[in-house]
Amino acid sequence: MPALLAACGVVAPPRRSPEPTLSNLSYYRDLVEPFGLEVDETLLRSAPHVSHRDLVDRLVAAPHVRDSEPDLVIVAHALPDITPFTAMSPYLDRLLGGRAVNFGIHQQGLAAPFTALRAVSAFQRAGRSQRAVLAVLEQTTLPTPFPLVHDNHLVDSGVLLVLGTGGGPRIARVESVAATESAAARLGELTAKDPDGTLLVTGPWLDRDPLRQDIPAFHCNPGTYCTSVWLALARHWTDWRERYGTVLLCDTDPLSGGTHIAVLHSDRASDAAQGER
CATH class of the missing domain: 3.40.47.10 (Thiolase/Chalcone synthase)
Structure with a gap:
Protein backbone atom coordinates (compact mmCIF):
# COMPACT_ATOMS: atom_id res chain seq x y z
CA MET A 1 0.00 0.00 0.00
CA THR A 165 6.45 1.69 0.49
CA GLY A 166 6.98 2.06 4.23
CA GLY A 167 6.12 4.39 7.10
CA GLY A 168 3.62 7.20 7.04
CA PRO A 169 -0.15 6.99 6.53
CA ARG A 170 -0.97 4.24 4.05
CA ILE A 171 -3.46 4.52 1.19
CA ALA A 172 -5.49 1.47 2.18
CA ARG A 173 -8.17 1.72 -0.50
CA VAL A 174 -9.61 3.97 -3.17
CA GLU A 175 -13.20 3.58 -4.33
CA SER A 176 -16.00 5.35 -6.15
CA VAL A 177 -19.71 5.61 -5.50
CA ALA A 178 -21.96 6.11 -8.51
CA ALA A 179 -24.27 9.11 -8.66
CA THR A 180 -27.23 6.73 -8.40
CA GLU A 181 -25.99 5.30 -5.09
CA SER A 182 -25.74 6.74 -1.58
CA ALA A 183 -22.33 8.15 -0.74
CA ALA A 184 -23.48 8.77 2.84
CA ALA A 185 -24.31 5.08 3.29
CA ARG A 186 -20.83 4.03 2.16
CA LEU A 187 -19.15 6.64 4.34
CA GLY A 188 -21.23 5.41 7.26
CA GLU A 189 -19.93 1.88 6.70
CA LEU A 190 -16.32 3.07 6.56
CA THR A 191 -16.58 5.14 9.76
CA ALA A 192 -18.59 2.60 11.76
CA LYS A 193 -15.57 0.50 12.79
CA ASP A 194 -13.88 3.35 14.66
CA PRO A 195 -16.04 6.49 14.68
CA ASP A 196 -13.93 8.32 17.27
CA GLY A 197 -10.63 7.45 15.59
CA THR A 198 -11.75 8.29 12.07
CA LEU A 199 -11.55 11.74 10.49
CA LEU A 200 -13.92 12.46 7.62
CA VAL A 201 -12.45 15.04 5.21
CA THR A 202 -15.03 16.31 2.73
CA GLY A 203 -14.44 18.51 -0.30
CA PRO A 204 -16.46 21.64 -1.06
CA TRP A 205 -18.71 19.76 -3.50
CA LEU A 206 -19.97 17.34 -0.86
CA ASP A 207 -22.46 18.06 1.91
CA ARG A 208 -20.65 19.55 4.92
CA ASP A 209 -22.14 16.88 7.21
CA PRO A 210 -23.12 13.91 4.99
CA LEU A 211 -23.49 11.44 7.87
CA ARG A 212 -25.47 13.66 10.26
CA GLN A 213 -23.44 12.08 13.05
CA ASP A 214 -21.12 13.43 15.70
CA ILE A 215 -17.80 12.22 14.29
CA PRO A 216 -14.55 14.13 13.72
CA ALA A 217 -14.83 16.02 10.43
CA PHE A 218 -12.98 18.56 8.31
CA HIS A 219 -14.74 20.38 5.46
CA CYS A 220 -12.66 22.02 2.74
CA ASN A 221 -13.37 25.60 1.79
CA PRO A 222 -14.68 26.39 -1.71
CA GLY A 223 -12.39 27.75 -4.41
CA THR A 224 -10.93 24.59 -5.94
CA TYR A 225 -12.26 21.69 -7.99
CA CYS A 226 -10.02 18.61 -7.95
CA THR A 227 -7.30 19.75 -5.52
CA SER A 228 -9.47 20.45 -2.46
CA VAL A 229 -9.04 17.37 -0.24
CA TRP A 230 -5.45 16.96 -1.40
CA LEU A 231 -4.59 20.50 -0.34
CA ALA A 232 -6.07 19.72 3.07
CA LEU A 233 -4.01 16.54 3.26
CA ALA A 234 -0.82 18.39 2.32
CA ARG A 235 -1.41 20.98 5.05
CA HIS A 236 -2.54 18.74 7.88
CA TRP A 237 -1.33 15.16 7.32
CA THR A 238 1.38 15.19 9.99
CA ASP A 239 -1.11 16.34 12.61
CA TRP A 240 -3.84 13.99 11.43
CA ARG A 241 -1.63 10.88 11.55
CA GLU A 242 -0.97 11.49 15.25
CA ARG A 243 -4.62 12.07 16.11
CA TYR A 244 -6.54 9.59 13.93
CA GLY A 245 -6.08 5.99 12.92
CA THR A 246 -8.11 6.50 9.74
CA VAL A 247 -8.62 9.49 7.48
CA LEU A 248 -11.28 9.42 4.76
CA LEU A 249 -10.81 11.85 1.87
CA CYS A 250 -14.07 12.25 0.01
CA ASP A 251 -15.65 14.55 -2.56
CA THR A 252 -18.43 14.49 -5.14
CA ASP A 253 -17.85 15.64 -8.70
CA PRO A 254 -20.44 18.36 -9.43
CA LEU A 255 -20.39 17.46 -13.13
CA SER A 256 -20.83 13.68 -12.99
CA GLY A 257 -22.38 13.29 -9.54
CA GLY A 258 -19.98 10.47 -8.74
CA THR A 259 -18.32 10.39 -5.31
CA HIS A 260 -14.70 9.36 -4.80
CA ILE A 261 -13.12 8.15 -1.56
CA ALA A 262 -9.54 7.48 -0.46
CA VAL A 263 -8.94 5.72 2.85
CA LEU A 264 -5.70 6.37 4.74
CA HIS A 265 -4.66 4.26 7.71
CA SER A 266 -2.03 5.23 10.28
CA ASP A 267 -0.32 3.27 13.02
CA ARG A 268 -0.16 6.41 15.13
CA ALA A 269 2.44 5.17 17.60
CA SER A 270 4.67 3.71 14.89
CA ASP A 271 4.44 6.71 12.57
CA ALA A 272 5.13 9.20 15.35
CA ALA A 273 8.16 7.19 16.48
CA GLN A 274 9.63 7.23 13.01
CA GLY A 275 9.26 11.01 12.87
CA GLU A 276 9.02 11.11 9.10
CA ARG A 277 9.04 14.40 7.27
Missing part, protein backbone atom coordinates in the same frame (compact mmCIF):
# COMPACT_ATOMS: atom_id res chain seq x y z
CA PRO A 2 1.39 3.44 -0.88
CA ALA A 3 2.56 5.39 2.16
CA LEU A 4 2.58 9.17 2.32
CA LEU A 5 6.13 10.39 2.97
CA ALA A 6 5.88 14.10 2.13
CA ALA A 7 3.39 16.58 0.74
CA CYS A 8 3.16 20.23 -0.25
CA GLY A 9 0.64 22.55 -1.85
CA VAL A 10 0.32 25.94 -3.51
CA VAL A 11 -2.78 28.14 -3.74
CA ALA A 12 -3.34 31.29 -5.80
CA PRO A 13 0.28 32.02 -6.78
CA PRO A 14 1.09 35.46 -8.27
CA ARG A 15 -0.56 36.30 -11.57
CA ARG A 16 1.43 36.19 -14.80
CA SER A 17 1.45 38.37 -17.92
CA PRO A 18 -1.30 37.49 -20.45
CA GLU A 19 0.83 38.02 -23.57
CA PRO A 20 1.98 34.41 -24.07
CA THR A 21 -1.58 33.18 -23.76
CA LEU A 22 -2.98 35.77 -26.16
CA SER A 23 -0.43 34.68 -28.76
CA ASN A 24 -2.26 31.33 -28.84
CA LEU A 25 -5.59 32.84 -29.89
CA SER A 26 -5.69 31.01 -33.22
CA TYR A 27 -5.18 27.71 -31.41
CA TYR A 28 -7.99 28.50 -28.97
CA ARG A 29 -10.32 29.45 -31.83
CA ASP A 30 -9.62 26.18 -33.62
CA LEU A 31 -10.30 24.40 -30.36
CA VAL A 32 -13.66 25.94 -29.42
CA GLU A 33 -15.31 27.21 -32.60
CA PRO A 34 -16.25 23.72 -33.90
CA PHE A 35 -18.44 23.47 -30.79
CA GLY A 36 -20.21 26.75 -31.48
CA LEU A 37 -18.20 28.74 -28.92
CA GLU A 38 -16.17 31.92 -29.26
CA VAL A 39 -12.90 32.91 -27.64
CA ASP A 40 -13.47 35.60 -25.02
CA GLU A 41 -10.42 37.89 -25.22
CA THR A 42 -11.64 40.02 -22.32
CA LEU A 43 -11.87 36.93 -20.13
CA LEU A 44 -8.37 35.90 -21.17
CA ARG A 45 -6.87 39.29 -20.43
CA SER A 46 -8.31 39.34 -16.91
CA ALA A 47 -7.29 35.77 -16.07
CA PRO A 48 -4.30 34.91 -13.82
CA HIS A 49 -2.34 33.02 -16.54
CA VAL A 50 -0.71 30.59 -14.13
CA SER A 51 0.21 27.49 -16.11
CA HIS A 52 0.74 23.90 -15.00
CA ARG A 53 4.46 24.52 -15.37
CA ASP A 54 4.27 27.49 -13.00
CA LEU A 55 2.56 25.29 -10.41
CA VAL A 56 5.07 22.45 -10.83
CA ASP A 57 8.04 24.81 -10.48
CA ARG A 58 6.70 26.01 -7.14
CA LEU A 59 5.85 22.54 -5.87
CA VAL A 60 9.25 20.98 -6.55
CA ALA A 61 10.94 23.75 -4.55
CA ALA A 62 9.38 22.43 -1.33
CA PRO A 63 11.53 20.54 1.23
CA HIS A 64 11.68 16.75 0.83
CA VAL A 65 10.41 16.96 -2.75
CA ARG A 66 13.35 17.92 -4.96
CA ASP A 67 15.48 15.12 -3.47
CA SER A 68 12.70 12.50 -3.59
CA GLU A 69 14.25 10.59 -6.55
CA PRO A 70 11.02 8.90 -7.72
CA ASP A 71 10.81 5.93 -10.05
CA LEU A 72 7.21 6.82 -10.94
CA VAL A 73 5.76 10.28 -11.70
CA ILE A 74 2.07 10.92 -12.35
CA VAL A 75 0.43 14.26 -13.11
CA ALA A 76 -3.34 14.46 -12.63
CA HIS A 77 -5.58 17.36 -13.58
CA ALA A 78 -9.26 18.01 -14.23
CA LEU A 79 -8.99 21.28 -16.19
CA PRO A 80 -6.80 21.76 -19.28
CA ASP A 81 -3.52 23.66 -19.25
CA ILE A 82 -3.32 27.24 -20.42
CA THR A 83 -0.47 26.37 -22.81
CA PRO A 84 -1.19 23.96 -25.69
CA PHE A 85 0.90 20.89 -26.44
CA THR A 86 2.60 20.68 -23.07
CA ALA A 87 3.45 17.39 -21.38
CA MET A 88 3.94 17.99 -17.69
CA SER A 89 4.80 14.51 -16.44
CA PRO A 90 8.15 14.31 -18.32
CA TYR A 91 8.88 17.89 -17.28
CA LEU A 92 8.28 17.06 -13.62
CA ASP A 93 10.30 13.86 -13.99
CA ARG A 94 13.26 15.83 -15.40
CA LEU A 95 13.16 18.20 -12.42
CA LEU A 96 13.30 15.21 -10.07
CA GLY A 97 16.13 13.33 -11.73
CA GLY A 98 14.72 12.08 -15.02
CA ARG A 99 14.73 8.37 -14.14
CA ALA A 100 11.02 7.71 -13.60
CA VAL A 101 8.24 6.16 -15.61
CA ASN A 102 5.91 9.10 -16.12
CA PHE A 103 2.44 9.79 -17.48
CA GLY A 104 -0.60 12.00 -17.02
CA ILE A 105 -4.22 11.33 -16.07
CA HIS A 106 -6.89 13.74 -17.24
CA GLN A 107 -10.41 13.99 -18.69
CA GLN A 108 -11.73 12.25 -15.57
CA GLY A 109 -12.75 15.35 -13.67
CA LEU A 110 -12.41 15.21 -9.92
CA ALA A 111 -11.69 11.45 -10.15
CA ALA A 112 -8.23 11.94 -11.72
CA PRO A 113 -6.17 12.02 -8.48
CA PHE A 114 -8.03 9.01 -7.12
CA THR A 115 -7.30 7.09 -10.33
CA ALA A 116 -3.64 8.08 -9.97
CA LEU A 117 -3.52 6.53 -6.50
CA ARG A 118 -4.88 3.29 -7.92
CA ALA A 119 -2.07 3.37 -10.50
CA VAL A 120 0.59 3.93 -7.83
CA SER A 121 -0.76 1.00 -5.84
CA ALA A 122 -0.74 -1.25 -8.92
CA PHE A 123 2.86 -0.30 -9.75
CA GLN A 124 3.88 -1.11 -6.18
CA ARG A 125 2.12 -4.48 -6.18
CA ALA A 126 3.91 -5.37 -9.42
CA GLY A 127 7.25 -4.43 -7.87
CA ARG A 128 7.75 -1.60 -10.36
CA SER A 129 7.79 1.33 -7.95
CA GLN A 130 9.39 2.04 -4.59
CA ARG A 131 8.83 5.80 -4.58
CA ALA A 132 6.24 7.74 -6.58
CA VAL A 133 5.42 11.41 -6.97
CA LEU A 134 1.85 12.46 -7.69
CA ALA A 135 1.13 16.04 -8.74
CA VAL A 136 -2.46 17.32 -8.81
CA LEU A 137 -2.67 20.52 -10.85
CA GLU A 138 -5.46 23.02 -11.41
CA GLN A 139 -5.18 26.21 -13.45
CA THR A 140 -8.14 28.44 -14.19
CA THR A 141 -7.25 30.49 -17.30
CA LEU A 142 -9.65 29.38 -20.04
CA PRO A 143 -10.49 30.85 -23.46
CA THR A 144 -14.27 30.65 -22.94
CA PRO A 145 -16.54 30.98 -19.90
CA PHE A 146 -16.89 27.72 -17.98
CA PRO A 147 -19.52 27.90 -15.20
CA LEU A 148 -17.73 25.42 -12.96
CA VAL A 149 -14.67 27.68 -12.90
CA HIS A 150 -16.03 31.18 -13.22
CA ASP A 151 -19.30 30.91 -11.30
CA ASN A 152 -17.48 29.31 -8.37
CA HIS A 153 -14.51 31.69 -8.44
CA LEU A 154 -11.95 28.91 -8.57
CA VAL A 155 -8.28 29.78 -8.02
CA ASP A 156 -5.09 28.22 -9.32
CA SER A 157 -3.76 25.48 -7.05
CA GLY A 158 -1.53 22.44 -6.97
CA VAL A 159 -0.52 19.59 -4.68
CA LEU A 160 2.43 17.22 -4.75
CA LEU A 161 2.52 13.94 -2.82
CA VAL A 162 5.56 11.71 -2.32
CA LEU A 163 4.46 8.10 -1.87
CA GLY A 164 6.72 5.26 -0.75
